[in-house]
Amino acid sequence: MDEKNLVIIGGGPGGYLAALRAAQLGLKVTVVEENRVGGICINVGCIPTKYLTHQSAIFHQLKTNKNLDGPLADLKLNWARVQQGRQAVVDRLVKGLEFLLSRNKIQVIKGRAKLTAPGQVSVRTATEELTLRADKIILATGSRPADFPFLRFDGKQVISSTEALSLPEPPKSLLVVGAGAIGLELGSVYQRVGTEVTVLEIMPNILPGTDLATAQRLERILKKQGLKIFTRMKIESAEVGENQVKLKGVGLADNKPFEFTAEKVLIAAGRRPNVEDLVWDQGLLRLQKGNFVEVDGSCRTSIPDVYAIGDLIGGKLLAHKAYHDGIVAAENAAGHGSQLNYAAVPAAIFTEPELATVGLSQEEAQARNIEIKVGEFPLQANGRALTLDSYEGMVRVIADKKTDEVLGASLLAPHASEMIPVLTLAVSRRLKLKDLDSIIYIHPTISESIPEAALKADGLALHILNQ
Numbered sequence: 512m513d514e515k516n517l518v519i520i521g522g523g524p525g526g527y528l529a530a531l532r533a534a535q536l537g538l539k540v541t542v543v544e545e546n547r548v549g550g551i552c553i554n555v556g557c558i559p560t561k562y563l564t565h566q567s568a569i570f571h572q573l574k575t576n577k578n579l580d581g582p583l584a585d586l587k588l589n590w591a592r593v594q595q596g597r598q599a600v601v602d603r604l605v606k607g608l609e610f611l612l613s614r615n616k617i618q619v620i621k622g623r624a625k626l627t628a629p630g631q632v633s634v635r636t637a638t639e640e641l642t643l644r645a646d647k648i649i650l651a652t653g654s655r656p657a658d659f660p661f662l663r664f665d666g667k668q669v670i671s672s673t674e675a676l677s678l679p680e681p682p683k684s685l686l687v688v689g690a691g692a693i694g695l696e697l698g699s700v701y702q703r704v705g706t707e708v709t710v711l712e713i714m715p716n717i718l719p720g721t722d723l724a725t726a727q728r729l730e731r732i733l734k735k736q737g738l739k740i741f742t743r744m745k746i747e748s749a750e751v752g753e754n755q756v757k758l759k760g761v762g763l764a765d766n767k768p769f770e771f772t773a774e775k776v777l778i779a780a781g782r783r784p785n786v787e788d789l790v791w792d793q794g795l796l797r798l799q800k801g802n803f804v805e806v807d808g809s810c811r812t813s814i815p816d817v818y819a820i821g822d823l824i825g826g827k828l829l830a831h832k833a834y835h836d837g838i839v840a841a842e843n844a845a846g847h848g849s850q851l852n853y854a855a856v857p858a859a860i861f862t863e864p865e866l867a868t869v870g871l872s873q874e875e876a877q878a879r880n881i882e883i884k885v886g887e888f889p890l891q892a893n894g895r896a897l898t899l900d901s902y903e904g905m906v907r908v909i910a911d912k913k914t915d916e917v918l919g920a921s922l923l924a925p926h927a928s929e930m931i932p933v934l935t936l937a938v939s940r941r942l943k944l945k946d947l948d949s950i951i952y953i954h955p956t957i958s959e960s961i962p963e964a965a966l967k968a969d970g971l972a973l974h975i976l977n978q
Contacts, residue, residue, distance in 0.1 A: 514539045517844055518632045518643050520624040520789070521651030523550025525821035525833030527608060529649050529841040534615040536845035541643060542617060543624035543634050549605050550653055552830040555673045558604060560696055562597045563676065564861050567703040571863075588704055590680055597676070626790040630816065647816050647844035650789060650804065651837065654782040654822035662688075662749040668756050668775055669749075672697060675777050681706045684773035686758060690717035690740060692860045694779035695733065699862050702738050709739040709771055711758070713780075716742060718860065722872035722921040724887075725907060729866050729923055732903050736863070744769060749776075784823050790814065801825060808850045810840035818844060832856050855939035859928035864904045867927035870919030870938035873909055882912040886944070886968030888960045890924055892975045895955040901925045906960040908934070908944070910968055915943040920964075924957050933961055944968055 517533050519526045522544030530540045547554050570588045573579065612619055622636035626648060634641040656671035658664050666674050675697050683706065687698040690712035702708040710717075717733075717740060718726045734740055743763040750757040756776040761768050784803050790796050797813035799805045803825030810818040818840040821833030835851070842849035857869040876883045886908045890896035896904070904923035911918055920934040937947060947965035952958050963972050970977040 515646040515845075516541070516644055517647045517649065517841075518543065518624070518645040519649045519651055520632070521550065521653060521785075521821075521823075522546075522548035522619065523651055523653045523821060523833065524552040524830040525837035525840075526550065526649070526651030527612065527837075528834045529651065529820065529837030530612060530617050531615055532838050532841040533845060534617055536842065536847065538647070538841075538845055540615075540617045541620060541645075542612065543620045543622055543632070543643075545621070545623050547605050548608050548612065548619060549601075552833075553604050553608070554601055555676055557830050559597045559601055559676045560672075560693075560700075561861055562600050563593065563700045564696060564863075566593045566596070567700045568863055571703040590704070594677060594679075625788060626814075626817070628791060629814075645816075648818070649810075649837075649840050649844065650812070650817065650819040650823055651821050651833075652785040652789065652823055653833075654784050654828060656778060657781045657783045658778050659746070659749075659780075662746070662751075662758075662776070662778065664778065665751070668751050668754075670775055670777050672777070672779060675701075682774040683707065684775075685709070686711065686756065686771055686773040686776040688746060688758075688776060688778045689780035690714075690742070691779060691781075692718070692858075694777065695738075696861050697777060697779065698738055699733065699736070702736065707739075707773070708737075709773065710741065711744040711746060711760075711771065712740070712742045713745055713763070714742060718866070720872075721866070721868060722907060722919075723874055725866060725868070725905070725921040725923050728903070728905060729860075729862065729864075732864070732923075733862060741769075782822065782828055784825070786823065790817075799825065809843045809848075810836055810851065811843070826853065827856055827858060829856065829858060852939075855935050857931045857935045859931065861928065864901055864923055864925050865927035866921070866923050867931035868919070868921045869931055869935045870917070871909055872919055872921065873907075876909055876918055881918070883918065884910050884912045884968045886910070886964040886966065886972075888964040888967055888972065888975065890957065890960060892963075893955075893957055893960050895957050895959070896924065898955065899925055899957075906964040908947070908961070908964045908968060910944050910965075915945065916941050917944060917947065917965075920961075922960075924960070926957065930958050930961070933958065 517538040519542045622634045627633045632643040687694045687710040698708045746760040748759045757772045797805045804819040820836035822828045839849045859867040890902045890904045896902040907921045909919040917937040944965040948962040966972045
């Protein structure tokens with residue numbers, strides 16, 4: 512039997528994981544990527560953001576530590592060195608990924624690809640045009656930041672998250688449009704290193720769609736840290752000067768006009784799929800709301816033998832969701848039945864403290880008319896949180912009142928992203944509240960708050976009053 516050819520257009524997180532899985536299953540794989548493999552996640556997204564988050568957090572902790580003596584006011588963060596470190600981490604991961612792809616005999620072509628006929632992919636590189644034969648094709652071209660008709664990216668005064676990660680020096684002031692994960696993470700980074708940061712959000716609360724009680728608690732914490740956050744703010748116009756940007760609009764809460772000025776503005780108000788010019792007849796590719804590609808439960812598109820994954824198909828625009836999509840698409844391309852399962856997709860916002868969620872929020876469960884019970888445990892009663900001097904967060908667990916099944920959870924705590932897998936397992940395996948309390952947790956750890964929250968749902972918590 513002839514070896515089947517799989518061409519993957521896009522080398523982001525979902526694309527390269529699909530390539531590795533497909534190679535394991537015996538397909539001959541070619542990845543076509545315009546830029547560096549690893550895509551946005553490794554090069555200008557998840558990884559560099561977390562490096563800046565960590566470095567700025569260390570600096571802030573030193574500057575605010577009450578137990579240190581000496582001229583703390585003179586302490587400075589070497590921003591140029593931080594940027595060098597950020598790039599070094601990115602380069603190391605990209606080289607490691609290139610090694611893995613090479614050892615798995617996966618060909619990587621740097622160029623722009625397009626389906627020009629059934630089973631045919633044309634690739635334009637810097638020096639030539641190639642034609643590849645493909646039995647199966649996976650589209651993994653990802654997404655890009657969205658701007659506004661009256662406020663376009665210029666890479667200088669009006670920037671996206673891409674430029675925000677590599678600024679030669681922190682700006683004196685920064686306006687952030689959008690209080691989602693990207694806006695809050697990067698806004699926090701620059702606030703810690705001395706930038707005056709103002710966040711404008713059109714919705715009533717930060718992190719729209721997140722468990723409301725947890726999001727409101729994080730908003731209070733971030734404001735206490737110095738981040739200026741204004742919600743229900745509709746931006747209507749902008750003036751971009753040589754050294755400043757002015758945003759004007761109206762506050763939806765009081766219908767009063769507002770005006771904010773800063774050295775730069777970071778637009779972090781959503782993303783658009785890179786769906787343009789992918790196939791010979793764009794009308795063949797069925798799209799859904801927002802121009803995301805429509806797929807079935809196996810990642811198949813409306814074009815035979817063509818799959819799509821990651822940000823391109825919408826839903827939660829998360830790297831680990833793209834990983835899941837990539838594995839499903841690769842397995843189906845290889846003839847193995849595999850289905851998407853988004854019932855327990857965790858998410859995390861890497862602020863200080865972190866906010867991590869999985870499953871249904873309280874509001875989502877109530878909207879589905881599910882009778883629920885909620886267990887909430889404050890970190891003020893957790894010994895490890897007190898030793899870390901980070902005790903303003905909480906752990907919330909949502910469960911079905913009739914069956915005791917864990918439906919969702921939200922954690923506002925240091926290292927919440929490292930704790931959420933316990934609750935992701937609970938949601939995905941339909942575990943009950945008692946299962947969360949049936950294992951032994953290391954003491955002292957913040958994770959001890961998980962069984963306490965589960966117990967609190969039934970009024971049985973041991974380390975707080977059950978009132």
